[in-house]
Each structure stands twice: as structure tokens, then as C-alpha cells.
Amino acid sequence: MADRPYRIPVLCGTVRKGARSAEVGRWVTARLAEHPTVSTQLIELGSLGLATDDEGTAIKQREFSELIDQSDGLVIVSPEYNHGYPASLKHALDTNYTEYVHKPVGLVGVSAGPFGGARMIENLLPVLRGLGLVPIQRDATVGNVATAFDQAGALLDNGIRRRIDGMLTELRWMAAALRYGRQSVSTQTEAPPAKADCPECGLPMNHHASVIDEEAGGATTNVHACSICGGSATVSVGPS
Numbered sequence: 427m428a429d430r431p432y433r434i435p436v437l438c439g440t441v442r443k444g445a446r447s448a449e450v451g452r453w454v455t456a457r458l459a460e461h462p463t464v465s466t467q468l469i470e471l472g473s474l475g476l477a478t479d480d481e482g483t484a485i486k487q488r489e490f491s492e493l494i495d496q497s498d499g500l501v502i503v504s505p506e507y508n509h510g511y512p513a514s515l516k517h518a519l520d521t522n523y524t525e526y527v528h529k530p531v532g533l534v535g536v537s538a539g540p541f542g543g544a545r546m547i548e549n550l551l552p553v554l555r556g557l558g559l560v561p562i563q564r565d566a567t568v569g570n571v572a573t574a575f576d577q578a579g580a581l582l583d584n585g586i587r588r589r590i591d592g593m594l595t596e597l598r599w600m601a602a603a604l605r606y607g608r609q610s611v612s613t614q615t616e617a618p619p620a621k622a623d624c625p626e627c628g629l630p631m632n633h634h635a636s637v638i639d640e641e642a643g644g645a646t647t648n649v650h651a652c653s654i655c656g657g658s659a660t661v662s663v664g665p666s
């Protein structure tokens with residue numbers, strides 16, 4: 427099913443009640459949904475109901491993890507809190523790991539002031555790389571968010587619109603390129619290559635990554651993708 431849509435959800439980066447960045451998230455989701463090759467949906471952190479008495483993959487939320495696992499990319503729309511990213515965003519991101527590997531991520535920063543969350547973006551980049559996501563070059567910032575939209579939710583600043591569109595264009599290209607890579611370009615590290623059959627359609631999968639799972643004490647996990655149905659599988663191969 428090579429023509430299945432590119433699944434690119436939009437993750438809102440805060441659980442703050444009345445967050446203005448949620449409006450930006452809705453706008454970006456609607457913009458992305460206009461593209462015929464893309465399937466998208468808004469993920470609101472608050473609706474995930476993540477536990478707060480534990481951390482990491484131990485508190486995975488099944489629907490969220492499956493959505494990330496089946497996605498071809500991700501947009502994060504997040505406010506800047508004290509020059510960084512919201513703790514609730516990091517808490518949610520940490521609940522997945524192999525689900526992210528070799529998938530592109532585009533960022534939209536949001537702030538009440540003029541800087542549009544630029545400092546949040548810079549602080550978030552190393553975290554995303556650590557998760558195995560591939561941050562793309564272009565991003566967008568929405569400063570002065572209180573006046574960025576009209577009453578009907580229309581974005582008033584054409585410059586911001588162009589920057590978001592540019593980011594989404596690069597993201598769609600990266601989603602296509604990296605999906606091809608995950609499904610068809612082998613790690614080429616083993617002879618013979620590591621093998622896994624797709625848990626969904628049963629056909630042989632492509633081994634595209636070997637990640638070090640620090641949460642699991644540094645064990646190596648092979649990550650495989652299916653070129654037929656888009657399924658994925660992980661195989662733990664022990665200490666690195």
C-alpha cells in the first residue's frame with residue numbers, strides 16, 4: 427500500500443487551561459489537513475491522561491503510542507515556559523522511544539511576547555534528537571499570540587502563515603523520504619541482515635535502526651518497518 431497517506435499528527439505542548447497555543451495547534455492541523463496526501467489529527471496532552479507518579483515508557487498510553495508508532499512524522503506546537511519547553515510536553519514525549527525513530531519533526535513555537543517561543547525551540551531540539559526523531563531545518567514562531575488570530579480563528583499575519591507553510595512543505599518531503607528509508611534502506615550493519623516479519627501482514631520487514639535504550643540500561647533494540655502495510659516491530663538484541 428505505497429499510496430497510503432502520510433500520517434502526521436500535531437501535538438500540542440501544554441496542559442495549561444486556556445492555553446493560547448492550542449489555537450495555533452488547531453490552525454496548523456487544519457492547514458496540514460488541506461493536503462490530499464496527509465492524514466492528521468490534533469493530540470491534546472491533557473486528554474492523554476498520563477500518570478504523574480511514574481515516568482518514561484512505564485506509563486505509555488496505548489492509543490498515543492500506537493498513533494506515534496503508525497505516524498510518518500510529527501508537528502509539535504508548543505508555548506515557551508521560562509525560556510524552555512513545558513514539563514508536561516517532556517513528560518508525554520518520554521513515554522515513547524522506538525516509536526519515534528527516523529521520523530521527521532517540525533516545530534512551531536508560541537509566546538505572548540515578541541520572540542514566538544524561539545528559545546523553547548532551541549532547548550527542545552537536543553531532546554528530540556535524543557528520542558530518535560529527526561528535526562527538520564525549518565520551523566515557525568508565533569509571537570504576540572493574543573493578537574495573532576481574529577474572532578473566527580483566522581491567522582492574521584501572512585508572514586507567519588508563509589513560515590508555517592514552508593515548514594509543512596519540508597516536513598512532507600522528509601516524511602516521504604524517511605518513510606522510504608525506514609521501509610527500504612537497510613542498516614547494512616549485519617551479514618546476514620537482522621530479520622523480522624511484520625506482526626500485521628506477516629511479510630519480511632526492513633531493519634532500519636539500532637537504538638540504545640538508556641531507560642532499559644543501555645540495551646540495543648533493532649527497529650524494523652514493513653514496506654507493504656507500514657507496520658513496525660522492535661527486537662531487543664541485548665546489551666550494547
Ligand SMILES: Cc1cc2nc3c(=O)[nH]c(=O)nc-3n(C[C@H](O)[C@H](O)[C@H](O)COP(=O)(O)O)c2cc1C
Pocket residue numbers: 440442444445446447448505506507508509510536537538539540541542543571
Ligand atoms: C509557566 C509559564 C511560563 C512562561 N514563560 C514564558 C517565557 O519564558 N517566554 C515567553 O515569551 N512567554 C512565557 N510565558 C507566557 C506564554 O508565552 C503565554 O502564556 C502564551 O499565551 C503562550 O502560552 P500558552 O499556550 O500557555 O497560552 C509563560 C507562561 C507560563 C504559564
